[in-house]
Amino acid sequence: MSFIGNIALGQTFSTKFCTVQTTGAPFTLAGSPVISAYPANSTTQLTAGITLTVDFDSVTGLANVTVVATTGNGYLTATDYQLVITTGTVNSVSVVGYVIGEFSIENRPANVTFWNGTAVATPDTAGYPKVTIKDGTGTGEIDTIAGAVAHVVLTDTTTTVTNATTVANSGWKVP
Amino acid sequence: MTPKKKDEEVYVVTLASTAEGQTLEMHVRAADPKEAKAKVLAAQGKDADILSVAVWTPPVDEEDAP
Numbered sequence: 001m002s003f004i005g006n007i008a009l010g011q012t013f014s015t016k017f018c019t020v021q022t023t024g025a026p027f028t029l030a031g032s033p034v035i036s037a038y039p040a041n042s043t044t045q046l047t048a049g050i051t052l053t054v055d056f057d058s059v060t061g062l063a064n065v066t067v068v069a070t071t072g073n074g075y076l077t078a079t080d081y082q083l084v085i086t087t088g089t090v091n092s093v094s095v096v097g098y099v100i101g102e103f104s105i106e107n108r109p110a111n112v113t114f115w116n117g118t119a120v121a122t123p124d125t126a127g128y129p130k131v132t133i134k135d136g137t138g139t140g141e142i143d144t145i146a147g148a149v150a151h152v153v154l155t156d157t158t159t160t161v162t163n164a165t166t167v168a169n170s171g172w173k174v175p
Numbered sequence: 176m177t178p179k180k181k182d183e184e185v186y187v188v189t190l191a192s193t194a195e196g197q198t199l200e201m202h203v204r205a206a207d208p209k210e211a212k213a214k215v216l217a218a219q220g221k222d223a224d225i226l227s228v229a230v231w232t233p234p235v236d237e238e239d240a241p
Binding site: 086 | 185187190192193194195196197198199200201202203204218219220223231233
């Protein structure tokens with residue numbers, strides 16, 4: 001049994017498992033097999049939106065499970081799920097109860113202590129990330145020179161100017 | 176003369192599931208749909224309810240798509 005991952009609500013994913021007989025050799029899952037998703041410690045069994053393919057790619061014993069984890073199929077955020085064989089046999093022996101995988105939906109906070117593999121800088125003010133702006137004159141860039149911002153263009157209408165020493169190309173007339 | 180055996184293909188056989196909203200399939204390598212059905216019934220039991228049989232087309236990764 002493995003942890004498949006923490007997915008977003010509405011996501012579709014697939015996982016695989018193998019069924020074996022007592023000798024250890026792979027054997028086809030049979031007996032009208034059913035995979036159910038159990039939310040956390042609830043006894044609710046979700047089956048809608050699950051596709052079980054036995055002998056996937058005609059490989060004996062290999063099973064593929066595809067889950068469409070939407071609200072329409074009964075899935076919720078902030079929840080862990082276990083995929084369990086709730087009906088099925090292998091070489092006429094029941095395998096009900098085997099957990100074949102586990103996943104969660106939006107229930108694992110992202111690790112924000114690293115950004116792109118680098119430790120995040122300590123903020124100057126708690127709650128405000130410390131960032132370095134991409135410097136330049138291209139689209140989406142800000143031209144900074146020694147800590148100042150160059151080429152600032154004011155586009156809003158200015159109604160009052162106080163303590164201005166030079167106003168050029170504005171078309172204003174000072175009374 | 177024995178007719179030439181066709182190349183085998185992987186068939187996807189859809190079976191009726193006992194679970195609400197669940198799709199149950201089985202992949203089998205067979206020469207034709209009839210043989211595919213027979214193999215599925217042999218593996219899943221003769222009472223298995225087969226809904227459809229089709230040649231399986233493996234999913235294509237978006238990166239590999241033309």
